[in-house]
Amino acid sequence: MSLIEELEAREAAARVRVEELEVKIVELTSRLVGEREAWSRLRVTRETVAEVLAELSGQDVTEAAPLREKAPAAT
Template structure:
């Protein structure tokens, strides 16, 4: 007959073996996970770098030829170049990323020039300085790409296009408002 102490020692030894096996399995999975994270990081950086280079070559060509893929997991957000194509005759604001499209629509629906602080709540963001500054940057990008006009500093209106694709508002524009 086995004593109680011997039985407990046997169970303890078996538990120790299971723990060591699980620890070894965890170490192996951790090493595999680290390798996959490294590969993912390299691919993400490569994609972002290529997108930046292509944007530098020609923003319009990139928007037409290099669509960015959505992340596989919706809860994982990959930061990369957001393509805001230059305005050209034909396409509507539907070609813009969601937040830019919302901004253009809010400005287009307004009765007069709008400021970033007026636009932020209308696109569903809290009216805090960080969101206002981020929206101001997007407004400036839309001006740079020809979707909006900044007639007065900080006041944005839709770019109205006349015959031949020339901005009607550009006659009053004293240059780029970057």
Template sequence: MKYGASMVSLIEELGAREVAAFVWVEELEAKSAELTARLEGEREVWSRLRVMRETVAQVLSELSGQDVAQTASLREPVAAEEPVKAEVRVVGAVTVPHWREGFTTDVLPDAYRDIVEVIADAPGPMHAKQIAPRTGLPAVTAKIEGTRGKLKRLVEHGWLIEDQPGRFAPAHPAPGGESANSRNDNR
């Protein structure tokens, strides 16, 4: 009988360790989603700076009448002391334009457009955990955190407002107070 009691406590210990491992996995998934969103934002900044530098070099070359070879140094980035090797392969960058008068959600990438339309159709401000399932994503931590990153980018670009921490609402009401989806249905 001595083994029966120890087997029960062993099973309880394994159950407790399983729960702790699950919690740790959930925390790591949330951190991973947050870092992925931050990485996407930094890639966008890097891409814009690269394009801006190349454009300025081209304009300066055209204005001064110099040979393109003479302005090559303007087009080449300054090398770091030690080269940085990227471990992540960049396939493409998603760009979210800054909101301007007359813009509709049609200018947004699909995932961002879905988020803005869900919020526009809501009766009030929403949390990321409410939005993710309404855009077709599973309500798991990683997807919610990814949605939160997109929401923050939409706030930074003027499409949404964060009236209270974690609560998102449209920054610009639709003309006539109609929802984004009803505008799309009228096309």
């Protein structure tokens, strides 16, 4: 096998690895979006319930603030 043929073979193998990684990235990105949405809905639900419970108990809503968590910044 010539040097050029060897380089072409390595290039082709690298291209295949890159394409496989790109497919995995798309799949993981899709899963990440779905999980972030589920997390966000749960967080909002918990915060809403805490606010309602605080209002029902006569507690100031700002006192329920420690129940809130900050979400990490989306990347």
